[in-house]
Amino acid sequence: MTETELKPSAAEIPSEHIIDINGVVKRFGDNAILDGIDLSVSKGEVVVLIGPSGCGKSTLLRCLNGLEPIQGGTITLHGEPVIHGEKSLYKIRQKIGMVFQSYDLFPHLTVLKNITLSPIKVQKRDKAEAERQAMELLARVGLADKAKSYPSELSGGQKQRVAICRSLIMDPEIMLLDEITAALDPEMVHEVLNVVLDLAKSGTTMMIVTHEMAFAQAVADRIVFLDGGSIIEQDTPDEFFRHPKTERAERFLKTFTYTK
Amino acid sequence: MGNNFLRLLSGLWVTVRISLISIAFSLVLGTLLGAVMTSRNRVVKVLCRVYLEIVRIMPQLVWLFIVFFGVTRLTGANFGGETSAVIVFTIWGAAEMGDLVRGTFEAIPRHQFESSLSLGLTKPQMYISIIFPQALRNLLPNVINLATRMIKTTALVSIIGVTEVLKVGKQIIDANRFEFPNAAIWVYAAIFFMYFLICFPLSMISRAIVKKQQRSEGE
16 A cells, blocks of 8 residues: 555644644653654644664653653643643543553453443443443454453454554544554564554554554654654655665664665 | 350450451551552661561561560550450561552552553542552452461460460360360360361452452453
C-alpha cells in the first residue's frame, strides 16, 4: 500500500493541533533525556517517533500523558496544559489513550471488564452501553470470542489488541503507542500492527514509538527522528527513508540493514 | 471424663482468644506497617527492617519472658499472662504481616499503576479497582498461613502461666497418672483434633483462594 492512500488527513486538516509540545526538557538527575523538544500533532495525523534506544522517544510519550514530570517547556492538549501531579490531569488523561510495551491488562478482570472498567468508573457511562461498545471494538480487532477470557488465557498479540480496545473505548483524541510490539513474538507483531494500520486509515490521531521500520513507513504521515533528546530530523516517510537529510539519521537507518 | 473434656474446651477457648485477638491486632497494625514499609524514605525503610529482623531472630519464647518478666522489672507495669501473650503475638504478627503486605504491593508491576492512571482513573479508583483486588488475592493465602502459625505457637504461653489447651491437657494427664498411665496419648490426640479443627478450615479457605486465583490466571 502506498503512503498517499494512507495520509489524506494530514494534508486536508493541517491547522487543528491536538497536541502542542513546546521546548520540553526532561532530566533524570543531571542527565537530559529530552533537551528542548518542539512538536505539534494535528488532528488525524499519525506521527511515528523513531531513534536509537535511549534517545528519549518513550520518555516523550510518558511526559505527554503526565506520567513523568518535566523540568522545562509546556505540553498542551487542545490548549489545556498537561502537568504532572495536577488534579486536572485526570480529565486530560481520558482524552489520551496510551498502550504500553508490556502487557498491562488487569489480570484479575476478564477481557470485557478490562475494557469497560474506565468508561463505567471514570466516564460514569451506562454499563450495558459500555459493554455493547466493548463488544464492537473486540469484534473490530477480531477478538469477540475472547470477551469472557482472562488476560492469562490470551497470547501476547491478543493482549495488545485488547489493550488497544481498552484505550479506544474512552474515545481519546490521540492514541500514544509505546513500542507495543517490542515484547511480542514475531508472528504476533503483524496482527497488532494491522489493527494500528486500520486505526490510522480511519483517521485516529496517533503518536507511535516503534522499531518496526517497514511499519513506520506504512503507517506514518510524518516521521520524527530523535537522537540524544533532540529532534534531529522530521519528514514524510518517503523522504525520510529514501533521502535522510542528516548523517545521524542515515547512520541509524543503516543499522537496520545487514551488509557484509 | 466429661469434665475433662470441658476443661480441655475451656483451655482451647484461651488458645483461640489469644490467637484471635493477636491476629486481629496484627492484621490492622501489620497492614499499616506494610504501607509504611513501602515508603521510599531510607531511614523509615531501615527502621522497619531492623524491627522485622529483631522480631524474627528472637524466639517467641524469649519475647514472652521479656514482656512478662522483663517489662515488669524495668517499668513496674504488671501485665497478666494473657495480656503479655497478646502483646508478644501482636509484635510478631504485625512484623510478619507488614512484610507480607510490603512484598505483595512491591510485586505488583509498575505498569499496572501506570495503565490505570493513563485510563483516567483517579488514585483512589486505581487502588480500589485495580491494586487492592490483586494484592488481596496474593496476600490472603499467606495471611492464613501466618494465622495458623500464630495459633500453633500460642502453645508457648503456658510457660508464663497461662493455662491454654496444651497446659490443661498436661494437668489432666498428671492428675490421672496413676489411674490411667496411658491417658497421655488420648489427651494429646484430643488436643491434636482440636488444633486440627481450628486450623484445617483455614487451610481449606487458603487452598480454595489459590485455586480460584490459578483458574483466573489460567495456570
